[in-house]
Amino acid sequence: MTPGTAEKRWIVGVDLGGTNIVVGLIPIEGGEVMGLRTHPTDATRGAKFVVDRMVAMVEEAIESVTSGHGTTRDAVAGVGIGSPGPLDRKTGTVINTPNLGWRNFPLRDLMANALHLPCTLDNDANCATYGEWWTGAGRGTQTLVGLTLGTGIGGGIVLNGEIYHGCSDVAGEIGHMTIDSNGRRCKCGNYGCLEQYASGPAIATRAIEGLEAGAPSLLVDMVDGRLDDITAATVYEAVVEGDPYANEVMKDTAKFLGAGIASIINILNPEMVVIAGGVTRAGEHLFEPLRAEVRRRAFRSAQECCRIVSGQLPGTAGVVGAAAVFKKENYGHV
């Protein structure tokens, strides 16, 4: 087979985050991620450094997978990139990412030129949701909403098998839905955003506030009294250890999340809400009170057709979804 005419077998997915870059190859027909690798983003070293690192990681991943299958780079159809936003998908430009310090950065074309491969660009939270839809928890659904609870709350909406972008690629910012109109100020400028109650830092902040007010808990010993060291992960570890206070914090998180998800269910009436992120490791300690809160709030005929589940692709949903975006844009379907 001559170069450039090899049968296309894989798409590369790149998940660019503020902390890590994750890269892997996904079979065009969907399936397990291959050649997966993760490196720190090291954004402080500048945009060129980050792009060079992504390019090197993509080349390494391609080499490792194709050589293992006795084929070449020509079997790779292209590269889907997921990046923090806001983005302009049409021009492939990152408009502004505070975490990376980039402004109007033509990420897609820089990658395409360096790799000599076609590239696509979409929002990281959209990609994570689309990944779950393609090969994760949402397989077979038509309409799905995804939430990733991390440093912030990322959101994505899949309607009829396509990412819903809205008129300026902003759609899906579910973390910035107000659940308390006079509530906590959010980094985005709004007040009472869901993100201020159910993101990782929000969970830690609420836990610390209660401990400072004197609530007894394992958490204090777990961080040797240094309350500022408490993170959402500490809270969920204490929940698993059976700490009643940590369980209360988790239940409160579930209630706030439940209020937000009930609104989403009343507005979008999706088949599924997929929740991803470290906090979901709390399992039924989170999901049981969350589902109860949604039952208490959402329209019955909307909640009856909606499953609320945990993501099935921890760590790789973004890579899988970035590849799915590439497939959708280049093949017309996923």
Next chain:
Amino acid sequence: MTPGTAEKRWIVGVDLGGTNIVVGLIPIEGGEVMGLRTHPTDATRGAKFVVDRMVAMVEEAIESVTSGHGTTRDAVAGVGIGSPGPLDRKTGTVINTPNLGWRNFPLRDLMANALHLPCTLDNDANCATYGEWWTGAGRGTQTLVGLTLGTGIGGGIVLNGEIYHGCSDVAGEIGHMTIDSNGRRCKCGNYGCLEQYASGPAIATRAIEGLEAGAPSLLVDMVDGRLDDITAATVYEAVVEGDPYANEVMKDTAKFLGAGIASIINILNPEMVVIAGGVTRAGEHLFEPLRAEVRRRAFRSAQECCRIVSGQLPGTAGVVGAAAVFKKENYGHV
């Protein structure tokens, strides 16, 4: 031209409400409503009475328009019906409408059999939004969200020129988005729904609460001291008269609405939000503080592409939209 083969020129729209039934004919290509008529629903007289009244109104409207154009009933393509929900659109059944007291009522087929015309059925708030999209404020947009402030808050979502229904025809219940997770109990069972802060009765309730607390206002004289007679219409009349207290109530309404609409803009990133209902007669007394609140809250790149406007089809949006649904379902486009 033989009967049944006449060129189809009009679609009938029926807007069934808890208080009134509105019927009119709309040219298939869109345009002014013709043969418009309104009658009380008189739901207490039973479902058969209401259906008979709707059938009679449709026949009268058809007769008045067709005879005026020297043509016959054969020039009517069919009838679009908008009804309070929840509905099952596939079977044309009203599942449950507390206002009418109906349960599992096969409205569409009863109308079709009585009229010998094909009928479609959709939610009244969806129809009102679709009407504004077809020939009202939203002409030419792709993605639009509609809110009708009345006894409740009806909502509808138009995406890519189609009503978005979700997986069980519930989508668009924007009035039942929680804007205060510990807020006022709503009839729907949820807490802090937008409807509890910005519907007509909610506006009146907030106005009365302040007056009872001693706020001076024209409103007291306008109802001869009978505070329970205050409605949203009284409040807006006092605003127009320059009453500072009523203006504060309107501004608060705008703030609550603004919090909800900012969330919708962050989630759906629409080109337009159309607000309809009697309260919009307050004009800039409502829209100016509303837009300011949205500016304060929503993502800039989402609000920059979104116009927030007043509906242009007061009283007829539901009829126009019901006809648009008929056209969409029977012709594949509107």
